[in-house]
Amino acid sequence: MRRNVVLILLFCLGLVGTILMQESTLAQEMAVIPVPLKGASKVRMRHRMDMDGMVMNENKDRLPFGCKEIAADVHFTVHAGRKYARQFNGKMFAYDQQEWNVKPCSRVTIKFVNDDHIRHQFMIHGLLPYLYPPTGMFHIEVSGPGTKTASFIVSSEPTTHLVHCELAQHTEHGMKAQLKVGDGDGDLSSIPGLTAAETPDYYPIDWTMDRLAILGGTGLFGLLLIFVLYKWSSVVIQPTLRNDRSTNSN
Numbered sequence: 111m112r113r114n115v116v117l118i119l120l121f122c123l124g125l126v127g128t129i130l131m132q133e134s135t136l137a138q139e140m141a142v143i144p145v146p147l148k149g150a151s152k153v154r155m156r157h158r159m160d161m162d163g164m165v166m167n168e169n170k171d172r173l174p175f176g177c178k179e180i181a182a183d184v185h186f187t188v189h190a191g192r193k194y195a196r197q198f199n200g201k202m203f204a205y206d207q208q209e210w211n212v213k214p215c216s217r218v219t220i221k222f223v224n225d226d227h228i229r230h231q232f233m234i235h236g237l238l239p240y241l242y243p244p245t246g247m248f249h250i251e252v253s254g255p256g257t258k259t260a261s262f263i264v265s266s267e268p269t270t271h272l273v274h275c276e277l278a279q280h281t282e283h284g285m286k287a288q289l290k291v292g293d294g295d296g297d298l299s300s301i302p303g304l305t306a307a308e309t310p311d312y313y314p315i316d317w318t319m320d321r322l323a324i325l326g327g328t329g330l331f332g333l334l335l336i337f338v339l340y341k342w343s344s345v346v347i348q349p350t351l352r353n354d355r356s357t358n359s360n
């Protein structure tokens with residue numbers, strides 16, 4: 111009897127020991143798992159991001175080489191939305207303005223207002239890559255109706271910068287503009303209402319015999335419908351009106 115009790119006690123002690131060793135091993139393994147949010151990012155571009163949108167590569171104070179000081183503090187309010195494209199045939203999205211001009215070495219502050227219920231961007235290219243890594247781009251994005259404000263500093267060289275919304279098809283459908291530093295270095299193509307397209311849109315109609323027959327048939331059907339309505343009104347409506355008038359006069 112005493113021997114059985116000892117055996118049961120030894121079994122229980124072994125079981126508890128095994129469980130404690132497993133938990134200890136698990137704790138050690140968890141301790142070496144790196145916490146994803148710790149440590150410095152190796153990506154040099156700067157993001158400011160929340161659920162309403164983002165700003166990439168904001169720069170309020172770092173001067174480009176060639177600029178001794180901020181030459182001017184320029185503020186623009188830029189609206190983006192479908193209603194601004196109504197003035198341009200065939201376009202669906204646009205900014206409320208298609209060109210901005212600033213002096214070299216200006217600090218440009220953009221208050222970007224999205225008037226639509228979809229995402230839009232103010233993305234500018236061709237800035238100095240060492241200030242706007244990795245490709246010389248600054249951008250503001252607003253996820254829906256709302257506003258975000260951010261600044262960047264342009265170089266001392268006369269340059270024409272592309273401004274656009276990079277969401278799929280938004281540039282092609284009209285959300286494209288240009289920002290000129292000084293006199294710029296030319297004009298970009300396909301700026302709505304400003305410059306001609308290198309490859310203009312065209313909507314060809316392939317006039318086959320089938321299509322001509324359908325067009326002619328629908329035209330004749332329209333004429334017939336007008337004739338029938340005219341006859342129906344002269345037979346049914348006009349006599350009824352005459353009867354009503356004579357009844358009222360009596």
Ligand SMILES: [Cu+2]
Nearest residue numbers: 230231275280
């Ligand atoms: Cu857009």
